[in-house]
Amino acid sequence: xxxxxxxxxxxxxxxxxxxxxxxxxxxxxxxxxxxxxxxxxxxxxxxxxxxxxxxxxxxxxxxxxxxxxxxxxxxxxxxxxxxxxxxxxxxxxxxxxxxxxxxxxxxxxxxxxxxxxxxxxxxxxxxxxxxxxxxxxxxxxx
Numbered sequence: 001x002x003x004x005x006x007x008x009x010x011x012x013x014x015x016x017x018x019x020x021x022x023x024x025x026x027x028x029x030x031x032x033x034x035x036x037x038x039x040x041x042x043x044x045x046x047x048x049x050x051x052x053x054x055x056x057x058x059x060x061x062x063x064x065x066x067x068x069x070x071x072x073x074x075x076x077x078x079x080x081x082x083x084x085x086x087x088x089x090x091x092x093x094x095x096x097x098x099x100x101x102x103x104x105x106x107x108x109x110x111x112x113x114x115x116x117x118x119x120x121x122x123x124x125x126x127x128x129x130x131x132x133x134x135x136x137x138x139x140x141x142x
Contacts, residue, residue, distance in 0.1 A: 005030050012029075012033055015029040017130050018127050018130055018131065020137045021123060021126055022097075023086055023119070024085055024127060025085065027081060028085055032078055039131035045125030045126070045128035045132075046125065048124055048128045049121050051074050052075055052124060053073040053074035054124055055070065055121065086116045086123060089103075090112075102122075
């Protein structure tokens with residue numbers, strides 16, 4: 001099965017494009033491309049992230065906004081793969097690498113698990129931008 005997934009991932013230009021993003025590997029890219037199909041179906045990266053369940057649940061009333069934990073709705077497998085990818089990015093984070101300054105600023109004020117989910121959310125939004133706009137990933141996109 002690994003050889004079959006590798007072969008399909010190598011043949012797909014979409015998989016190759018999003019595999020250049022840190023934290024997105026062959027399994028994540030092939031599963032996302034197979035599940036999503038055309039990323040242009042989603043209006044924004046936030047909508048794709050919400051589809052995966054990586055955005056906070058919102059309970060608002062009377063002009064007061066209350067954001068709780070992630071909604072955990074959507075594809076549990078893809079959500080788990082993006083969270084593991086974000087964990088790997090944070091583990092290998094060094095000055096000068098993509099996401100370094102952003103993650104360091106978040107870690108100074110949040111719990112590490114919240115930072116991991118925030119980075120996973122950011123990765124999904126970058127994946128949407130690459131797929132929907134048919135462009136290559138650049139570290140400056142961060």
